Amino acid sequence: MPKLKIPKSAPSLDMTPMVDLAFLLVTFFMLTAKFRNMEPIKADPPYSVSLTQLPEKVMLITIDTLGRAYFDISGRTVREKLLSRMMSRYPQMQLNAEQMESFSKMGTFGMPVELLGQYINAEDDVKEAMDKAGKGIPLDSLNNQLGSWIQEGYYAFVEDATEQGLTKEQLKEDGLRYAIKADANTEYEKIEKVIDVFREKQIFQFNMVTSLAGSDESADANLDTK
Amino acid sequence: MAEIVEGGGGGDKHGKKRPKKSSARIDMTPMVDLAFLLLTFFVLAATLAKPKAMEIIYPKEVDDQKDKTKLDDALATTLLLGEHENEVFYYTGVFKPDSTELKLTNFGKDGFRKIMLEKNFAVNDQVNQLKQKLESKEIDEPTYQEAYKQVVGAETAPFVVIKTVAKTKFKNVINSMDELNICNVRKRAIQDMAETEAIAVRMRSAELDLKSQEGYRKAKNKL
Numbered sequence: 024m025p026k027l028k029i030p031k032s033a034p035s036l037d038m039t040p041m042v043d044l045a046f047l048l049v050t051f052f053m054l055t056a057k058f059r060n061m062e063p064i065k066a067d068p069p070y071s072v073s074l075t076q077l078p079e080k081v082m083l084i085t086i087d088t089l090g091r092a093y094f095d096i097s098g099r100t101v102r103e104k105l106l107s108r109m110m111s112r113y114p115q116m117q118l119n120a121e122q123m124e125s126f127s128k129m130g131t132f133g134m135p136v137e138l139l140g141q142y143i144n145a146e147d148d149v150k151e152a153m154d155k156a157g158k159g160i161p162l163d164s165l166n167n168q169l170g171s172w173i174q175e176g177y178y179a180f181v182e183d184a185t186e187q188g189l190t191k192e193q194l195k196e197d198g199l200r201y202a203i204k205a206d207a208n209t210e211y212e213k214i215e216k217v218i219d220v221f222r223e224k225q226i227f228q229f230n231m232v233t234s235l236a237g238s239d240e241s242a243d244a245n246l247d248t249k
Numbered sequence: 250m251a252e253i254v255e256g257g258g259g260g261d262k263h264g265k266k267r268p269k270k271s272s273a274r275i276d277m278t279p280m281v282d283l284a285f286l287l288l289t290f291f292v293l294a295a296t297l298a299k300p301k302a303m304e305i306i307y308p309k310e311v312d313d314q315k316d317k318t319k320l321d322d323a324l325a326t327t328l329l330l331g332e333h334e335n336e337v338f339y340y341t342g343v344f345k346p347d348s349t350e351l352k353l354t355n356f357g358k359d360g361f362r363k364i365m366l367e368k369n370f371a372v373n374d375q376v377n378q379l380k381q382k383l384e385s386k387e388i389d390e391p392t393y394q395e396a397y398k399q400v401v402g403a404e405t406a407p408f409v410v411i412k413t414v415a416k417t418k419f420k421n422v423i424n425s426m427d428e429l430n431i432c433n434v435r436k437r438a439i440q441d442m443a444e445t446e447a448i449a450v451r452m453r454s455a456e457l458d459l460k461s462q463e464g465y466r467k468a469k470n471k472l
Contacts, residue, residue: 038277045284052291069420071427073303202302207420211330211413214422218307227309230302233423 062131063154064093069207071233078200078230082176084169085131086205090213091159092169093133096176098183102127105172105179109136112171116140133159136168162220170220177224204232305426308438320436324407326368328354328361328425329442331450332416335459338450339364346445351453353468356424360472365432368407375400376433401435408436414447 064087085093096102106126110116116136118126122143134142134157142153162169180199189197201221205214218229322343329338329351338351339361354361366373376397383393400406411425422439429437442450458464 035274038281042277042281042284045281045288049284049287049291052288052295056291056295068300069423071301071303071423072431073301073427075302075304077300077302204300205419207418207423209419210415211417211419211422212415214419222307222310225309227307229305229307231305231423231426233301233303235301236427 066206070236095131108175202230330417412442
């Protein structure tokens with residue numbers, strides 16, 4: 024009987040298609056991934072079973088356990104427009120082109136307009152200290168800067184959308200949404216204060232950021248600032 | 250450990266250099282390892298970072314008393330959220346300071362959800378029927394949405410009022426809304442607690458010793 028020949032060299036497998044596929048997927052995930060901005064405060068949202076995703080075009084107010092409010096809005100061009108609107112509203116805040124550029128790339132912030140320029144210029148560790156000592160964006164009735172940010176944010180968004188050629192009907196379907204991300208242990212009174220600011224501006228519909236119940240990871244809102 | 254396996258090669262008789270005939274093969278294992286490592290990282294990072302949101306619509310400020318929606322008291326359930334996260338009570342109907350008994354509840358699956366699922370039985374039944382119809386393609390999505398709104402907004406559907414004090418924890422409010430979403434209770438409102446109710450909550454809480462872990466466990470076991 025002929026002996027079965029066992030090849031002596033190691034069996035080799037052509038891995039090229041697998042590598043192709045793996046790198047294709049890596050490239051895809053790398054390109055679709057969004058970079059998350061550093062968040063100045065810690066706010067772990069409560070859990071819920073809601074599966075609705077946070078909308079893409081969103082104005083996000085973050086509230087921490089101390090009731091400090093922080094502002095964020097998606098879209099770089101929107102942010103640029105928003106800042107120039109705010110500068111004409113608050114003449115005490117004057118920023119140069121470079122500062123405007125870094126503002127449009129920045130994520131959530133919680134500084135009164137008087138300190139915003141200083142905050143943008145500051146180094147990371149100084150920023151951290153400013154956030155720690157800061158009181159968030161003022162929202163009391165005498166100095167309602169949060170209200171101004173919300174209002175001008177809306178106008179800046181509409182202006183930007185009109186430039187992009189979106190019609191009013193499209194905006195109704197796919198317009199700016201308002202989200203509130205509050206720490207689970209925040210006192211409800213402090214959230215109501217922010218909601219009251221919105222209500223003054225005739226905004227009644229909110230998305231409360233939550234993490235999915237059952238997952239240990241607390242989800243973070245990542246806003247696209249491209 | 251990447252090695253290039255060369256077959257033959259070298260100069261030939263005439264001393265001329267010729268291109269190798271067999272292809273150079275590279276051991277791709279480490280590269281594949283790396284590629285899959287990156288792939289795993291991006292896949293995990295991408296799915297975990299997606300934030301979820303819960304939509305809440307607040308009512309407009311109503312000045313005129315006549316504009317306020319009139320609702321039947323018999324359908325009312327009121328959820329009282331106290332200062333401490335354990336202080337979750339409910340009562341049905343109208344609040345009477347001396348006779349209404351506040352019942353302790355929680356946001357577990359045998360807590361408030363069970364109560365509301367029972368109360369909202371008729372609505373849930375109809376919603377389930379609608380869902381089945383949607384699944385069997387009897388009706389399309391917009392029709393379903395329209396019918397769903399009709400069912401949950403029906404005049405006879407029970408409604409829930411969530412009452413908060415200044416120091417109520419936000420997570421309790423979200424938990425309540427979550428339970429109501431699960432139970433298909435769409436007629437609901439968030440209000441400030443009346444002083445009489447706040448006093449009743451404080452008294453009941455002290456009576457059951459809810460702020461201590463032990464007291465809460467005891468009270469919960471009695472449910």
